[in-house]
Amino acid sequence: MENNYIIQTVDIHKSFEKLHVLKGVSQHVSKGEVVSIIGPSGSGKSTFLRCLNMLETPEKGQIFFEGVDISDKKVNIDIHRQKMGMVFQQFNMFPHLTVRQNLTLAPTTLGKMSVDEANALAEDLLARIGLRDKADVKPGTLSGGQKQRVAIVRALAMQPDVMLFDEPTSALDPEMVGEVLDVIKGLVKTGMTSVIVTHEMGFAKEVSDRVLFMDDGYVVEEGTPEQIFGNPQNPRTKDFLSKVL
Amino acid sequence: MFIEIIENIFVKILPKYWHLFVFEGLGYTLLLSLITVLCGTILGSLLALLKMSKIPPFRWLVTAFVEVIRGTPLLLQLYIGYFLVPQLIPALSSNKFVSVSIALVLNSAAYVTEIIRSGIQAVDKGQTEAARSLGLSQAQTMTKVVLPQAVKNILPALGNEFVAVIKETSLASTFYVGDLMTQYLVVKGNTFLAMECLLVVGVIYFVVTFVLSRAVSAFEKRLKRGE
Numbered sequence: 321m322e323n324n325y326i327i328q329t330v331d332i333h334k335s336f337e338k339l340h341v342l343k344g345v346s347q348h349v350s351k352g353e354v355v356s357i358i359g360p361s362g363s364g365k366s367t368f369l370r371c372l373n374m375l376e377t378p379e380k381g382q383i384f385f386e387g388v389d390i391s392d393k394k395v396n397i398d399i400h401r402q403k404m405g406m407v408f409q410q411f412n413m414f415p416h417l418t419v420r421q422n423l424t425l426a427p428t429t430l431g432k433m434s435v436d437e438a439n440a441l442a443e444d445l446l447a448r449i450g451l452r453d454k455a456d457v458k459p460g461t462l463s464g465g466q467k468q469r470v471a472i473v474r475a476l477a478m479q480p481d482v483m484l485f486d487e488p489t490s491a492l493d494p495e496m497v498g499e500v501l502d503v504i505k506g507l508v509k510t511g512m513t514s515v516i517v518t519h520e521m522g523f524a525k526e527v528s529d530r531v532l533f534m535d536d537g538y539v540v541e542e543g544t545p546e547q548i549f550g551n552p553q554n555p556r557t558k559d560f561l562s563k564v565l
Numbered sequence: 566m567f568i569e570i571i572e573n574i575f576v577k578i579l580p581k582y583w584h585l586f587v588f589e590g591l592g593y594t595l596l597l598s599l600i601t602v603l604c605g606t607i608l609g610s611l612l613a614l615l616k617m618s619k620i621p622p623f624r625w626l627v628t629a630f631v632e633v634i635r636g637t638p639l640l641l642q643l644y645i646g647y648f649l650v651p652q653l654i655p656a657l658s659s660n661k662f663v664s665v666s667i668a669l670v671l672n673s674a675a676y677v678t679e680i681i682r683s684g685i686q687a688v689d690k691g692q693t694e695a696a697r698s699l700g701l702s703q704a705q706t707m708t709k710v711v712l713p714q715a716v717k718n719i720l721p722a723l724g725n726e727f728v729a730v731i732k733e734t735s736l737a738s739t740f741y742v743g744d745l746m747t748q749y750l751v752v753k754g755n756t757f758l759a760m761e762c763l764l765v766v767g768v769i770y771f772v773v774t775f776v777l778s779r780a781v782s783a784f785e786k787r788l789k790r791g792e
């Protein structure tokens with residue numbers, strides 16, 4: 321692929337049994353870009369995001385990551401996933417490991433760093449989110465907001481080129497949403513390329529370079545936050561925004 | 566009559582035969598159970614791996630094995646082991662303990678296969694996704710993330726399997742392998758005091774399984790607290 325896109329999808333389709341969830345999505349993300357995906361429940365936002373690191377396998381189309389077609393079965397996906405961090409709605413902390421071990425597991429297991437280096441990086445990352453004193457506790461004792469902040473830095477510990485967020489604040493009590501969004505905002509400011517599925521419209525408006533509106537398996541409309549939120553063109557976008565804003 | 570039974574137990578049975586029940590009988594029962602569960606666990610782990618493998622014929626074979634074992638009586642399986650093993654391995658023809666053990670092991674392996682498979686599947690799918698999204702391979706995800714959590718489901722279930730096997734080995738007495746129930750048959754034959762012997766054996770079974778079940782529950786609670 322002759323372009324600067326860090327991620328590019330070409331006409332991807334995905335079905336679950338008879339349910340056609342993605343009906344041909346061709347999109348791209350440039351280096352340093354922050355792309356938000358909004359849209360009604362069931363429109364395929366998560367499925368699309370999960371295709372980007374091949375947690376879902378599309379049955380048609382291609383996904384290029386840093387120029388490599390990772391939807392090709394011959395490609396070793398594990399190597400590429402190391403460079404794509406993902407944050408889940410349900411945090412998915414490893415409950416049997418301490419917070420520190422959650423951060424160091426992947427870098428050390430994958431031989432990316434020595435144990436000492438990984439521990440030092442974990443200290444730094446935990447300090448960044450103000451949770452250095454929690455390094456040696458198990459995640460079970462953390463609040464939802466703390467878990468999600470740790471989940472974010474766990475992904476960062478692999479020093480990824482891209483971060484994928486799937487509704488990172490949807491499972492949180494309202495009073496904890498802010499602290500997690502602040503971490504993501506801070507991260508985006510450092511220039512981290514990010515794809516964010518979110519229901520937080522204010523947040524999407526604030527951090528995004530580009531917003532995709534998905535409905536019924538298609539990206540129906542895309543544009544700058546000003547275009548999408550200020551002057552939506554497609555009736556379905558208008559309808560959706562009138563309900564959520 | 567009840568008083569008489571109690572009296573017989575303490576006067577005619579226990580003084581003369583207690584060591585037969587407690588040492589030989591219980592000893593063989595525990596030995597047989599331990600062999601069954603240990604070997605059953607090793608074999609069951611391998612079968613569980615095959616059952617979760619990507620190669621369909623392996624999965625089908627294991628499923629068929631598990632279904633057949635679970636769908637037929639243990640006593641029938643013991644008979645088959647008792648007659649078949651010596652024919653397949655003539656060296657074992659004089660050792661019915663081994664033949665019966667093999668049948669018990671195969672039976673237990675089928676149940677352990679399900680214990681391990683369900684213990685692994687009970688680990689939230691999100692754990693696997695998180696690990697894979699970090700770049701861990703399938704094998705690394707299994708050993709570093711899934712199995713350490715699955716053992717918390719599996720170990721207590723294996724403890725309960727051990728308790729169940731202790732009771733099931735009583736069927737092996739059909740072949741006089743020396744377990745508790747065999748001692749019942751022996752002592753009853755000598756004394757003609759069936760009810761008395763049954764009570765003694767019953768109390769021993771109960772005490773052992775009760776204590777073990779309690780130990781398993783306590784262990785399970787400790788595992789759960791460790792999160």
Ligand SMILES: Nc1ncnc2c1ncn2[C@@H]1O[C@H](COP(=O)(O)OP(=O)(O)OP(=O)(O)O)[C@@H](O)[C@H]1O
Binds near residue numbers: 359363366
């Ligand atoms: N593993 C799966 N098996 C079967 N159906 C699935 C699976 N994952 C998603 N679906 C279905 O695919 C459709 C799209 O799901 P998806 O999670 O992508 O929607 P979404 O836009 O993220 O919605 P939400 O805002 O509720 O998270 C839904 O109807 C969902 O039920």
Ligand SMILES: [Mg+2]
Binds near residue numbers: 366367486487
């Ligand atoms: Mg979703």
